[in-house]
Amino acid sequence: MKGKWTLFLQQKWSQLILFTLFIVVTSSALYFSKKSVIAFLLLLSSLLILHYMNLKNLTKWIMAAALLFILIPFASSGGPAFHSYMEVATMVGIYVSMALGLNIVVGMAGLLDLGFVAFFAVGAYSYSIFATSQASNFMPFGTYPLGGESFWMFLIIGGIVAAIAGVLIGIPVLRVKGDYLAIVTLGFGEIIRILFNNADRPVNFTGGAMGISSIAPPKIFGFELVFPNHFYFVTLVILLFTLFAVNRLEQSKLGRSWKAVRENEIAAQAMGIPLVKTKLMAFALGASFSGVMGVVFAAKQAFIDPTSFTLMESFTILVMVVLGGMGSVPGVILGAAVVTILNLQVLTELTNWVNQLTNTGIISIPQALSPSKMQKFIFGAILVAFALYRPKGLIPAKNKIFDASKLKSETPQKNSVRTD
């Protein structure tokens, strides 16, 4: 019986049927309930199930896109909690993209970067300075603030500026290795934050500790994007683009050089891989993903200040990468989603629940132990537990397997051409 059941489950069609059933149940649960975090999370987890199904890659992509673009926004629009779902989903998108960026640096190229949030900050500030009157403090020409239409242009500019920052930081940093690299990047991350925090004197570039408020919301064809569901779609489009880029990169020559450098630098160099160029590309590309999302973040928040870019943020992104599996794209997506949802939704809801129980006198938990304060403890425990027992993360990275016989059958032909 059990054997038949597993056999049944392995079949494509049976999987599809179960999957559809699952989606229908969860999405209708989400649609008809007023507010159900569990239904929302289950609907999101359908993407994870999709990852494990026996389907062709293209079909999976199409189904995932349909889920993300149509079903999830529609199902969550039923209740009054629509915007809060969309807000969480947008933050997940932003963090997934950043984690994918850090994954290039840490997971693929093996360079531990503890100051990654600096690039996010660079992206965020590049848009906020020009989308408010801040820029008129030091720009001799042009009128500021730029309108919301400039947002689209700044997506690219933010990415480029962050990439340049990545290269500039990378050049001196690459002379050091391993553990030193971690400390130096951490130092650079802090330096950039302190600079942003203090660059209000003598010339007011960043508004210093006061931050920059009333950042212009993005505009498309005269339509202002302000609500979380608008940003959800913006983030989603960028995220899909990022995913496409990361997948292409991983299979490219550059991607393979990164992995070679990660495994053994000296051997890689001996095989003719230009170390400096490869590492700098990792820094620049990783940083640019982060920079683009920085622009989105600034536009979404409409206010930024240096407290959003602390060391803790860098560590949070690192936790996402380690949790999901260094070097594994699906893993990192899962890791980022889990950590973000944990942070924004699960811990908050749990705290409310505990508070309510305490207020009604059912149990009494001291404020010191309230779940929302345990963030650091949870992160620390995740880092330790995963490094010790599952160093490859939730979804370990898989290298593409080449069919040896197929390769062999191809090579002699080439040889024979040459010998002719």
Next chain:
Amino acid sequence: MRLKKSFSLLSAGLLSMGILAACSSDSSGTSSSGGSNGSGATEDTKVIKIAGQLPLSGGVSVTGESLRLGAQLKLDEEIEKFKELGYTLQFETYDDQSDPKKGVSNANIIGADESILAIVGHYNSGVAIPSSEVYDKYNLAMLTPGATATDVTDRGLKTVNRIVGRDDAQGPAAAKYAIETLGAKKIFIIQDKTAFGTGVAEAFKGAAEQLGAEILAFEGITVGEKDFNGVINQVLSKKPDLIYFGGLYSEAGIILKQAREKGITIPFMGADALDSSGLVDIAGDAVVNTFITSVAGSTASSESGLKFVEKYESTYNKKVEAFSVYGYDTMGVILNAVEQAIEENDGGLPTREQVAEKIRATKDYQGALANVTFDEKGDNVNAKIYLFKFDEPVYPGVLEGEVSF
């Protein structure tokens, strides 16, 4: 092969959970009012929620917690009255951790919950500004008991109100007292490079310069450090007659202690974030000759204030903090407005817009301490700046005077 097996397990498990989630529909959303009265539609009383977004963890958690308890106290008092009107009152608190990002994401969660009609919060201006943009999108009224930055109300949002004074009143009040009463001519300013610290220090600097004092320095420090001897050495070599500090009590306490140890006995002045028993705990004897301006008055000055203190201390078995009473009064203003809105609706559930309008229209509301009338920007026209002096290491200090503006 193992993968397939885990897939089957996973899918079976998730499926059953999905069905569960569907059946138990919204009582599974843990925030929905906890336990039995979750499926609100069938109940005969409607739920009105007031949300609180306060820093319950992080550096100013003492203040955040005291605001929460104060607001809770008022709500508990009013619960019976609203029951008669046919409503169940609930206070739902969220922790913004003094982090703007957390504040905004909580704000979206709060905005989405339609039974929430108004918000008590935030304490930090840096969090209040971005979060209020979100509340405004949902027409949700916010009443802050402690965010003093000018930008909070100066953006002209209809939903944003505050019952305490502004930074641009606090700075000048301090400067006036420092120069005219204490006779300071050369002033050394230290600020902690946060939105609050820099803001109030700038306001003080501007006012002091206008009154003819010389500003010797405008130095920044890092929050969380414990060694401020570098800055104090500058004070030593510049020989000012007064130090003004823009920042929080934890750093102020340490600076005071280290400065007094170096023999600097000149007056030390700060703003409302120093108004906490933590300052005296940290600085000890060094707190002598310290002056603070606060937007929070002394509860000892009025009868209703004393009554509040007594009730607070007997309910929670904790000492009152300076801001506890503002949590209480903020909740009072909100509930007063909600009640009016219900009346106007002939007992029907008011909309958020109505509540926001009623809050803005508040006139001469007398709370335990504050008298509240809002102007067109949402600032309380009756807000005062209070000046306290510490002659001995006891909190709170002695009320030296008050300035209305």
Next chain:
Amino acid sequence: MFLEMVQSLPQVLIDGLTLGAVYAVVALGYTMVYGILQLINFAHGEIFMSGAFIGTALFILIMGMSWASAIPQIIVLILVLVVTACITGVLGMGIERVAYRPLRSAPRLIPLITAIGISFVLQDVVRFIAELSYGNYIVTGPSMFRDQITFKASSISSVFNDASFKTSFLIVLVIAVILMLSLDYFVNKTKWGTAMRAVALDRDTAALMSINVNKVISITFFIGSALGGATGVLFAVQYGTIDPFIGFILGMKAFIAAVLGGIGNIRGAMFGGLLLGVLEMFASSNLSLLTGGVFGAEYKDVFAFSILILVLIFKPEGLLGKPVAEKV
């Protein structure tokens, strides 16, 4: 401008040395572990912080007892130092056993990540213990050694201003120096010290010479952490107020000090710590003077990190270290 700087120099030196002594002893812990395992023990700053909390708790406990007032404060201090050092030493050994030993053959990145994880866990555990028992995690200990001493620098030369310090400054400095000297003696002159140096040089060969490598590593962690914990107590005595987050940034600075002096080199760490303390204090006292108010004291962390980056780029072996060829 120049005159002002010179005038305040004695005071800056004294404050800088206090801070530097703390950096130096914490840096020793980093350097010892790095010398042997080539691992940056990120959790070391947290051990320092735990030491500060354990010490403060002990002080509060002892001061609370009536008979304790008869004992001279210095004896109480030494007692607390010894007890705290033992506790944190065991803590350090435990961390090594749980988090680092199973990963000794893993890629270099992995133990670094556990180290960060351990440091988060320690921070939070200390936070909620402090918050539960004290009500607030910013804890102020009993004040000790508060007598003021004035150092008549003006009598040496009239360009200097007088400087003043507390008795605790002397105590911190003296104890730190004693700790450093005894460690130096231990490593260079005793049998266990020789074994440690042997393991640092080549772990496999040392094992062949019948040195118990695991035991040596445990002892290294014990000593490093005990020193860290003891420094925590000194820090609590000197500055009075502590919170669970002091360890991280101070640990970073101590690490910078270790790199500055040459990592893996014990005398280098001491020198680097003192130098960094003085440099940092000088920067925060005089940066705004030197730059005419454009850059103030808020840039002193930038200053510290820039030192680190410059040293790593131009002299990665540190001021007192010897260059090492990379093993393939």
